[in-house]
Amino acid sequence: IAETLSLEMLGIDISPTAIATAQEDSAASQTHDMNVRFEVADFFALTGVKFDLVYDYTFFVAIPPARRGHWGRQMAAIVKSGGILITLIFPIDDDAQTGPPYYARPQHYNEVLGEGLEFLLDKVREHALESHKGRERIMVNRKL
Numbered sequence: 001i002a003e004t005l006s007l008e009m010l011g012i013d014i015s016p017t018a019i020a021t022a023q024e025d026s027a028a029s030q031t032h033d034m035n036v037r038f039e040v041a042d043f044f045a046l047t048g049v050k051f052d053l054v055y056d057y058t059f060f061v062a063i064p065p066a067r068r069g070h071w072g073r074q075m076a077a078i079v080k081s082g083g084i085l086i087t088l089i090f091p092i093d094d095d096a097q098t099g100p101p102y103y104a105r106p107q108h109y110n111e112v113l114g115e116g117l118e119f120l121l122d123k124v125r126e127h128a129l130e131s132h133k134g135r136e137r138i139m140v141n142r143k144l
Helices: 016-027 065-078 106-113
Strands: 009-013 036-040 051-057 079-089 117-124 137-143
Touching: 009 016, 016 036, 051 065, 065 079, 065 106, 079 106, 106 137
Parallel strands: 009 036, 051 079
Antiparallel strands: 079 137, 117 137
16 A cells, blocks of 8 residues: 555554564564554544554454444544545454454444445455455444
């Protein structure tokens, strides 16, 4: 994303191990020269920041369904007006009541995001890992 869109990128995770791994991978690739940084942070505690683009790569499905409304309110707070929210939905499996991951459907995202988004895309990923084929979708919305 940093290379293609020339955006300043911030990757966050609550896990210091995940951030350390991302920093190591970035240092070993060409992204270390770009505006890419990784920080240990709690998504739900972010305040005072707005992003042009947010990419949720399976974070939503790791959240207990009872907390998904908080996710939706936080996304509404951090995506700029005119900004893009991309969500990768995986796994789209049976109704799993335990997790993570918990099962998710596109309508689960729409239910907690509420009004104020323009739907742009919802499709099954064509280029997925063999084990993910037919089990993941990508959704793209623009904040109004």
